[in-house]
Amino acid sequence: MSIEFASNQQVELSGTCKVEDMVLHSLSPKYRSLNIIVSSIIGFVIVMIIVFLAIQPLFSMPQKFLDYYYIGVTIIIIFTLWSVLYSYLADPKKKYSVREFDVHFQSGLLFSRIISQPIMRIQHIEIERGPIERSAGLATLQVYSAGGANHAFEIPGLAYEKAIELRQFILNHKDVSQNG
Amino acid sequence: MDNNDFSQRSEGMQQVAELQNGEWNKLSPISIIYFTVRSIVDLANTFFYLIPVLALNFNKIKEQPLIIVVVASCILALFIIMGVLNYWFYRFRVGSDRIEIKQGVFKKSHIDLPFERIQNVKLSQPLYYRINDYSCIELDTAGSAKQEAKIVALKTDLAKQFRIKILETATEETSDDALASSVGSSNASNEIMLNRRSMRDLVIHGLTNNRIWIFLGALAPFYNAISDFLSQFFESIGFDAEVYFSLETQAWWEFGLHVLSVAMLIMLVIVSLSVVGAILMFYKYTLSKTQNRYIRRSGLLTKHEVSMKLSRIQIMVQAQDWLDVLLGRVNLSFEQNTSGVANASKAGEQMSNKLLVPSVTIEESLALMKDAMPSQTMGEQLFKPISKRYILRGLLFFAVPVGIFLFVAIFRDDLVVATTVSFSTVVLIGVILVIRWKRWGYSYDQEYFYLRKGFLGVNYYCFPLYKVQQAQFKQSIFIRPYQLASLKIVLASGAKLIPYMPANEVRNIINSILDQLVIDKRSWM
Numbered sequence: 001m002s003i004e005f006a007s008n009q010q011v012e013l014s015g016t017c018k019v020e021d022m023v024l025h026s027l028s029p030k031y032r033s034l035n036i037i038v039s040s041i042i043g044f045v046i047v048m049i050i051v052f053l054a055i056q057p058l059f060s061m062p063q064k065f066l067d068y069y070y071i072g073v074t075i076i077i078i079f080t081l082w083s084v085l086y087s088y089l090a091d092p093k094k095k096y097s098v099r100e101f102d103v104h105f106q107s108g109l110l111f112s113r114i115i116s117q118p119i120m121r122i123q124h125i126e127i128e129r130g131p132i133e134r135s136a137g138l139a140t141l142q143v144y145s146a147g148g149a150n151h152a153f154e155i156p157g158l159a160y161e162k163a164i165e166l167r168q169f170i171l172n173h174k175d176v177s178q179n180g
Numbered sequence: 181m182d183n184n185d186f187s188q189r190s191e192g193m194q195q196v197a198e199l200q201n202g203e204w205n206k207l208s209p210i211s212i213i214y215f216t217v218r219s220i221v222d223l224a225n226t227f228f229y230l231i232p233v234l235a236l237n238f239n240k241i242k243e244q245p246l247i248i249v250v251v252a253s254c255i256l257a258l259f260i261i262m263g264v265l266n267y268w269f270y271r272f273r274v275g276s277d278r279i280e281i282k283q284g285v286f287k288k289s290h291i292d293l294p295f296e297r298i299q300n301v302k303l304s305q306p307l308y309y310r311i312n313d314y315s316c317i318e319l320d321t322a323g324s325a326k327q328e329a330k331i332v333a334l335k336t337d338l339a340k341q342f343r344i345k346i347l348e349t350a351t352e353e354t355s356d357d358a359l360a361s362s363v364g365s366s367n368a369s370n371e372i373m374l375n376r377r378s379m380r381d382l383v384i385h386g387l388t389n390n391r392i393w394i395f396l397g398a399l400a401p402f403y404n405a406i407s408d409f410l411s412q413f414f415e416s417i418g419f420d421a422e423v424y425f426s427l428e429t430q431a432w433w434e435f436g437l438h439v440l441s442v443a444m445l446i447m448l449v450i451v452s453l454s455v456v457g458a459i460l461m462f463y464k465y466t467l468s469k470t471q472n473r474y475i476r477r478s479g480l481l482t483k484h485e486v487s488m489k490l491s492r493i494q495i496m497v498q499a500q501d502w503l504d505v506l507l508g509r510v511n512l513s514f515e516q517n518t519s520g521v522a523n524a525s526k527a528g529e530q531m532s533n534k535l536l537v538p539s540v541t542i543e544e545s546l547a548l549m550k551d552a553m554p555s556q557t558m559g560e561q562l563f564k565p566i567s568k569r570y571i572l573r574g575l576l577f578f579a580v581p582v583g584i585f586l587f588v589a590i591f592r593d594d595l596v597v598a599t600t601v602s603f604s605t606v607v608l609i610g611v612i613l614v615i616r617w618k619r620w621g622y623s624y625d626q627e628y629f630y631l632r633k634g635f636l637g638v639n640y641y642c643f644p645l646y647k648v649q650q651a652q653f654k655q656s657i658f659i660r661p662y663q664l665a666s667l668k669i670v671l672a673s674g675a676k677l678i679p680y681m682p683a684n685e686v687r688n689i690i691n692s693i694l695d696q697l698v699i700d701k702r703s704w705m
Contacts, residue, residue: 018691019653101698113654113668116690118697121649121704146517146704147649147670175701 017099019116024095024106030136031157032091036084038132043080047073096155098166101175103143105155117153120175121145127163139163143170199342204271204282211270211333213308214316216263223259272331279319279346281329291329293319299492299516301343303485305336310483315339319346347473347487371475375537375548377465385462385539386455388503389511462538469551474514476535488535492516492705494673495643496549498558502636510545512537514552517672517705533673549642553628558642561630563621567664567680570620571613579609622678624689629669631676643671646697647704651690655683669693672704 053061054069090109097104106114126142133139139160143153158166170176199205265285273280281291300320309315315336319329334342377385424438463480475487499511514535537548546559583602590598612635621632624645631641652668654677659665665683667690669676 018687019694020687102694111654111656113652116651116653116694118648118650118694120697120701145649145670146672147675148518148672151650151670151675153650 019104019114022097022099022104024097024104026092027094027096027155027157028138028159028162030138031094032087034132034136034138034157035087035091039080039083039087043076043083046076047080050076091157094157098169103153103155103166103170105153115153117143117145118175119170119173121147122170122176125167125170127167129160141166199338200274200276202273202275204273207267207270207272207331208314208333208335209267210309210312210314212260212263212267214263214306214332215266215270216259217306217308219259219262219266270332274342279329279331281331293329295346298346299489301346301487303336303339303343303483304479305483305485307481309333313337317342343487371468371470373466373468374474374551375465375467375540375544377462377478377538377540379459381539382458382462382465383455384507384509385511386458387451388501388507388509388539389458390450390454458538465538467535467537467548474535474552476537486535488514488516490552491703493552494647494671494704495641495676496552496556496558498545498549498640498642500634500637500639504539505637508542509539510542512540512545512548515673518674553642553644556628556642556644557625558628558630558640561623563623563630563632566617566620566622566678567659567662567682568617569659569662569664570680571610571617573658573680574613574616575606575610579606579613582606582609620679622681629689631678641676643669643676645693646700646702647671648693648697649704651693653686653690 050069050073054066086109090107093109093112094105094107096106101120102116102118104114104116106112123144123146125144128140128142129138137160138156139158140154140156141158141163145151145153155163155166262285266283269283269285269288271282277296278292278294280293281289283289283291298319302318302320303315304318305315313336314333317331317334317339319331331339331342430438460480462478465476465478468475468477472490473487474490475485477483477485493514493516495515497513497515499513500509504510516533518533537545540548549556549558583606586605587598587602590601616633616635619632619634619638623630627646628642628644633639633641648669649672650670652670654666654668655664659680660683663683664680665686666677666679667681667686668678
């Protein structure tokens with residue numbers, strides 16, 4: 001089974017393509033907008049609940065709550081704005097790359113890192129899709145090695161077809177079929 | 181090997197063959213003791229926190245001794261009944277390539293375990309099994325199975341033969357060469373002794389490593405009783421603690437001397453208990469090697485036997501506490517994969533993912549490491565330091581905030597005190613950071629990575645590059661301008677992070693690991 005890969009050009013003889021010279025691919029552009037929308041909605045809903053509790057006439061809230069609820073609202077608004085800003089700035093930094101024998105994922109705004117996962121050490125692969133990801137046609141690829149669940153290699157925000165393609169590439173890889 | 185031994189061996193093999201008839205076997209009735217003891221221990225573990233309550237009501241209970249006797253014997257009878265029931269419902273069946281165990285009184289379980297999935301076979305012999313020479317076999321599985329597979333009572337020689345049988349089957353799968361496995365079976369009992377620990381070594385181990393937790397855990401419920409006893413004892417010999425530790429009635433040096441002598445006394449008790457703990461755990465320690473396995477045997481009351489396949493070793497750790505550094509001793513451990521091993525969560529030295537050689541000399545340790553990984557050259561490595569910015573980071577992100585916090589907290593009361601306290605805290609943290617920085621070191625060659633770190637003590641790590649599961653290049657924007665980066669390497673036995681290396685070097689290491697894995701198709705297991 002042959003799969004067309006955008007990254008095929010990158011595959012070179014061993015040792016000639018360095019990790020730092022790789023061309024990295026961006027995640028699906030929907031990923032960032034989805035994150036921004038989700039965190040805005042969550043923040044909005046929590047704020048609405050607090051405000052509703054404060055102004056509704058049905059039953060009386062404790063006086064302390066009425067005195068201080070606007071502080072809570074401010075904090076939640078700041079957090080929401082922060083996470084929206086963070087998604088806006090950090091999500092474009094998330095990139096991935098596939099070479100013939102390893103996969104890579106780069107992330108981080110202030111603390112950047114590149115995780116390199118040799119395909120030979122992969123033990124199993126999962127594609128995870130929550131309801132929100134499903135609605136946007138996105139998927140998260142999770143790759144597990146013997147390093148344990150704490151060190152699962154994860155690429156979020158992939159178009160579903162792309163995730164399937166990647167999984168198939170890894171599953172068909174001769175290193176996995178021999179050693180995994 | 182003499183004839184007698186050989187005939188015993190073949191007899192054992194025959195017994196193993198008899199076991200493999202595919203019938204459901206029952207255990208020897210002696211296992212009732214095992215099950216009884218285990219349920220008592222389990223209960224004690226679960227209701228450990230209730231013991232203080234019992235201790236508090238001890239005086240009330242003391243008034244009615246008959247009730248205690250009745251209650252205690254009822255509980256004991258209950259445990260024995262549980263033991264008998266457990267024994268009654270326990271069945272095991274050995275096939276040609278798998279073992280099945282059915283057990284449980286209320287919660288039944290059925291374990292079906294193919295031999296090739298068995299990663300480790302551990303024999304242990306509790307004290308009460310020693311009378312008529314029985315052993316437990318514990319089977320560790322690779323994979324996520326959390327179930328405990330244990331054959332609770334087998335004759336020791338049968339258990340040993342059975343272990344050889346299982347391990348042979350497990351290796352046959354990897355070495356498809358039939359010849360190799362037949363050689364393996366004839367060699368399997370030819371063990372080479374690599375290391376044994378004398379009583380003196382164990383005493384040193386007890387001194388340098390705190391093995392006292394073995395006791396503290398067991399003594400916890402009796403702390404009150406002990407302190408009561410001690411205060412009464414002191415009163416009876418006319419020792420007045422208040423006068424002894426009073427600053428008003430004596431000079432400061434006298435006071436200091438008193439504190440020092442009490443501290444010494446406590447230390448003496450702790451250390452001697454720790455020595456006893458070390459002896460309990462490592463009595464008659466031997467490390468021996470068969471064709472491709474290390475086998476560790478030790479224990480005073482319960483004898484343990486742990487074996488580990490050489491190829492499963494992920495990383496070798498040479499750990500030295502500060503006292504070890506002074507005495508020139510090393511705790512060498514071989515670690516295998518932790519993820520998914522059923523017994524990984526067990527604490528202490530019983531942990532089967534680690535093979536510890538306690539308090540060997542440095543030469544012995546280097547020789548053992550050479551034996552485990554012949555091409556490794558830990559002894560000759562010159563370690564490169566990490567960047568001094570590591571100290572700066574600690575100062576900026578930890579020492580200074582703590583100092584400012586202390587200053588602000590005390591400021592209201594006294595400016596001088598606030599300044600002194602916060603300043604000395606910053607200096608103290610700075611000193612710690614400098615020592616830690618001095619301990620950090622890394623080195624690598626074509627095949628291996630060497631790492632040194634520590635604080636008062638020092639640990640050396642060595643692992644083969646081809647066993648790496650995942651590599652990470654980490655760089656914050658604070659260190660990017662200085663061309664620094666941190667390297668994180670994930671092994672099956674856990675991750676290692678080396679901070680603040682030159683970024684180029686991190687890239688080179690990651691590249692060479694990945695390049696090596698392109699060509700080198702050896703398994704990490």
